[in-house]
Amino acid sequence: MKFVADAKAFAAAMAAVQKICERRNSIPILSNAVVSAKQDGIELRATDLDLEITMALGAAVARPGATSVPAQLLSDILRKMAPGSEVMFESEPDGQVASVGAGRSKFRLQTLPDSDYPQMTDGNYSHTIQFAGDALLEALSKVQFAISTEETRYYLNGVFWNVDDAQPDAITFVATDGHRLATSYRQPDGDVDGFPPIIVPRKTISEIITLAKVAGTDPIKVEVSENKIRVTVGTTVLVSKLIDGTFPDYKRVIPAIGNRIAIVASKILSAAADRVTTVSSERGRAVKLTFTDEHLSLTVNSPDNGSAEEDVDVQYGGEPLEIGFNAKYLSDIMTVIGTGDARISLIDPGSPTVITTDKDPASVYVLMPMRVG
Known part of the structure; x- marks a missing residue:
């Protein structure tokens, strides 16, 4: 195999591909990525057995072929190539070494046969929809922060995609870790009738967000089978296993809007919560909010470090209320809301709080209270 490719384009593609590979793996070949040269260009492929990415890019191919190379090492080499240079990639006839060079730089890398590299089998993709890249990016970015990292509740380790009765023409995205919940919906191009409820793993969500950033307003095709999701953006294809589990009934967690409504600038509230919890030594970083x-x-009161207090302007017309929150969870929601006002719906100190914003009515956040002294 032998080809010449633009260093910048090759490096960008390899940087995306190597993220899928596991650096420390009991199966050595999974630290590699497959490089294939065909008449019309080259293709890069990597998998961790749960997630697979394939990317194609243009190149001048002198001799077709394929091999697998250490993904992280090749990515680092390409990243350090001189700007504007062209990279020559050639695998030796014995199939054990590949050479990579540009200008006066040349590297020789150990390879493994591409025939030994695992490949995820495609399923029968029963439903296809399409989003504008920026729409999918916005929706997933609104809920990603709430994905659980607790492996024992594996069914919460991803984002739930489903067709909600309240939004029958849209896909509703939901994530929760049991302490906070985020939901956002977007309307795709294509019929959502029959779209199955699926749980897309955390790592896959991160990769879809990366692809959506690159796509911009360009379309992203989403195909779903019984146990896989396939996402296509241009010449990049992402295939992932789905989480085999049942997502909890999230609608039961979202309370009706309470009779106490507070409107506050989200960035100001986030910064204030961060400042007062500086004195907190507790893992939960509890902060008490008093609405009048x-x-x-x-x-915040800390037996070890002292106390802190800060006042924030708010529009609030209900009965006085004291409620405690995990300051990080509160700040995370405010950060996702971004600039503008947050609308905080309160019921009582022991009930979940609903947070929304007028600038994005498609998104709803629920925060569980915590006991504070």
């Missing part, structure tokens, strides 16, 4: 007429006070 046109006034919100944030307080």
Whole structure:
């Protein structure tokens, strides 16, 4: 195999592909990526057995062929090539070594046969929809932060995609870790009738977000089978296993809008919560919010370090209320909301709180309270 490719394009593609590979793996070949040269260009492929990515890019191919090379090492080499250079890639006839060079630089890498490299089998993709890249990016970015990292509840280690009765023409995306919940919906191009409820793993969500950033307003095709999802953006194809489990009934967690409504600038509230919890030595970083007429006070008391208090302007017309939250969880929601006002719906100190924003009515956040002294 022998080809010449633009160093910048090759490096960008390899950087995306190597993220899929596991650096420390009991199966050595899974640290590699397959490089295939065909008449019309080259193809890169990597998998961790749960997720697979394939990317194609243009190249001048002198001799077709394929091999697998250490993904991280090749990515590092390409990243350090001089800007504007062209890279020559050639695998030796014995199939054990590949040479990579540009200008006066030349590297020889150990390879493994591409025939030994695992490949995920495609399923019968029963349903296909399409999103604009920026729409899918926005929806997944609104909920990603709430994905659980607790491996024992594996069915929460991803984002739930489903057709909600309240939004029958859209896909609703949901994530929760049991302490906070985020949901957002977007309408795709294509019929959502019969679209099956699926749980897409955390790592796959991260990769889809990366692809959506690159896509911009270009379309992203999503295909779903019984146990896999396939996402296509241009010449890049991502195939992933789905989480085999039952996502909890998230609608039961979202309470009705309470009779106490507070409106506050999200960035100001996030910054205030971060400041007052500086004195907190507790893992939960609890902060107490006291709502009174046109006034919100944030307080933290730490037996070891002292106390902190900060006042924030708020529009609030209900009965006075004290409620405690995990400051990080509160700040995460405010960060996702971004600039503008957050609308906080309160019921009582022991009930979940609903947070929304007028600039994105398609997204809803639920935060569980915590006991504070």
